[in-house]
Amino acid sequence: MKKTIEIEKRHMPGFFKKSPLSIEHGKGVYVWDENGNKYLDFTAGWGVTCIGHSNDVITDAVYEQAKKIIQNPNSGLTYSPQRAKLLELLTGILPRGLTRVFFTNSGAEANDAAIKLARKITGREVVISTHMSFHGRTISTASATGQEMHRNRFNPLMPGFCFVPYDNPAEMKSAVNSDTAAVILEPVQGEGGVNIPSEDYLAEVSALCIKNGSLLIIDEIQTGFCRTGPMFVSAEKNIKPDILTMAKGIAGGFPFGAFAVTEKISSLLEPGDHGGTYCGNPLGCAVSSAVIAYLIEHRVWENVGNLGKYTVERLNVLKDKYPGVVKNVRGKGLLILMEMSDNETASVTVEKCLNSGLILNLIQGRCIRIIPALNIRKQEVDEGISILESVMAEV
Numbered sequence: 001m002k003k004t005i006e007i008e009k010r011h012m013p014g015f016f017k018k019s020p021l022s023i024e025h026g027k028g029v030y031v032w033d034e035n036g037n038k039y040l041d042f043t044a045g046w047g048v049t050c051i052g053h054s055n056d057v058i059t060d061a062v063y064e065q066a067k068k069i070i071q072n073p074n075s076g077l078t079y080s081p082q083r084a085k086l087l088e089l090l091t092g093i094l095p096r097g098l099t100r101v102f103f104t105n106s107g108a109e110a111n112d113a114a115i116k117l118a119r120k121i122t123g124r125e126v127v128i129s130t131h132m133s134f135h136g137r138t139i140s141t142a143s144a145t146g147q148e149m150h151r152n153r154f155n156p157l158m159p160g161f162c163f164v165p166y167d168n169p170a171e172m173k174s175a176v177n178s179d180t181a182a183v184i185l186e187p188v189q190g191e192g193g194v195n196i197p198s199e200d201y202l203a204e205v206s207a208l209c210i211k212n213g214s215l216l217i218i219d220e221i222q223t224g225f226c227r228t229g230p231m232f233v234s235a236e237k238n239i240k241p242d243i244l245t246m247a248k249g250i251a252g253g254f255p256f257g258a259f260a261v262t263e264k265i266s267s268l269l270e271p272g273d274h275g276g277t278y279c280g281n282p283l284g285c286a287v288s289s290a291v292i293a294y295l296i297e298h299r300v301w302e303n304v305g306n307l308g309k310y311t312v313e314r315l316n317v318l319k320d321k322y323p324g325v326v327k328n329v330r331g332k333g334l335l336i337l338m339e340m341s342d343n344e345t346a347s348v349t350v351e352k353c354l355n356s357g358l359i360l361n362l363i364q365g366r367c368i369r370i371i372p373a374l375n376i377r378k379q380e381v382d383e384g385i386s387i388l389e390s391v392m393a394e395v
């Protein structure tokens, strides 16, 4: 393990402060380091491994498809039965009206395409985003991200982006006008601190976009595929995005993403508008189909609803017991956040939990985001919370 860590430290740029752990393998909600120590993983590889690590459904799909063919992309010259199968499955669960899908390799790439295509379709430049949003780390998606720490070192960013406070319809109303190409919005802000907007916010923004002829890009990269309970928050709220972007849970850990558009938007797109060498490769399509079929077959949204509520209740008990440690608990489904009293308390808690076998994700300095696999069981939630409780008692 020491050797692995030394090599990574020597040969990789230091973009991330890592835990002193080298994970060798995983199963379900658990991972094991190179020395055989077991950890409960409440991060799911940044909310990606939605049906657990090394789920047989995924490994079988990879193996079976890899034996057939790996590369034959969206952007290529030929059709693919694996892609057709996924298209039928995915359009069956997407919010109504989103009937056309193009696959990508990541979330940022899907958002980048959405921004680019919105400008082409509307002939307008301005894209409105929100404070504390996160849309990716490419130059256009960093430009669309409303957090200084993801923007301020990379100037000049792409022009034409402006920002309004999240969950503030009045500010959005004064920003959207006939120059607005699109509004890009997370239905629940994930990386920015699990910010859950008021009930009607998405519908109000949608109405503003319709009124001004602007497109609504809903970024469900973190919230999609049952992370918050429903398959997509936009479907739950009954809003109709013009473009919806997806990644993370879409293929349970295989690098994959997509954007979906309406018939109307699709009719305004032309050959050559978009593409990518690996986009929509049959391997990713086969894995994604297997993951989506699993989510549907196991009605994973029910587990997410029940255990999400249960986890928040248990964390609120901890908050009441240790008010000097936990300031706030909020969540939707299994996208949950504990805001700690200060940065120091948050990082000590994360470190001590790690030493006790629980991996947690620290965001925004003082917040702990809990985003486990969506098929986690109650006893596994209890195990994590009991580690948290003993660490909090110490802290």
Ligand code: PLP
Pocket: 046, 106, 107, 108, 109, 111, 134, 135, 136, 137, 186, 190, 191, 219, 220, 221, 222, 247, 248
């Ligand atoms: N959009 C949202 C809401 C995200 O949470 C993320 C990643 O965390 C992204 C976009 C970027 O996705 P990716 O890291 O796959 O490029």
